[in-house]
Amino acid sequence: MSRKIFEAVKLNHINMKNRLIRSAIWEGIAEFDGSISSEAYEIYGELANGGIGAVIVGFTDISDDDYYIHGAMKLSRDDLIPQYRKLADVIHSAECPAIIQLALGAYYRKLPNGLTQQAEPDQMTESEIRQVTDMFIQAAVRAEKAGFDGVQIHAAHFFFLSRFISPRVNHRNDSYGGDALRRSRIIIDILKGIKENCPSRYDKNQLKRLHARRTYPIRKPRNLQAAR
């Protein structure tokens, strides 16, 4: 039987001592503003010290205004970078590469009255789509500043990007909708933007988690949530 899974491997600049990667897991224990709880530092320290080849930090939100799932970590603001540097350091101190998953549950537009409103792909303006694209790119820039070795773009499990590329959800007839290539444009723009803005680390080390199954139930939009 092949034992290659326990052999070291180099993925561009990422040196892994074996080929086992801890998949992204949302723990739901971050503070409301996306700050990392002390428990999370312990969990990631324990995972890295357990001998895994690399750790992917779970669902880390790119938006301050995303209320889709609770307790998610956020890399949506520069003032959060030091906490994420500490998290990357905790993982690196066990000689384990640290990758972080960047995600968006849903897009919430700000209304003039201060409330927010969930907008699904069909309802979004092109400018709002570009705003989401930019939020992913800026979060990747923050991840790079925090010392992470790579990012994983969460485009699965019927979260925002997964819905955007799904023909069941995306009925747009502009350059962001129609055939598979147009529906995927948002993801291609995010990847290109990350490559341009984070050349030192993410030139090749981007992992994508991608699927657009037709079978997920569409959640009823939770509109008009009270602004914080």
Ligand SMILES: Cc1cc2nc3c(=O)[nH]c(=O)nc-3n(C[C@H](O)[C@H](O)[C@H](O)COP(=O)(O)O)c2cc1C
């Ligand atoms: C509680 C829980 C949270 C999860 N959070 C994430 C997540 O944040 N991002 C993600 O891509 N997958 C997430 N997943 C999916 C896991 O990464 C993994 O793909 C799934 O559990 C299947 O792997 P397994 O067969 O080893 O359990 C989560 C799964 C569970 C059970």
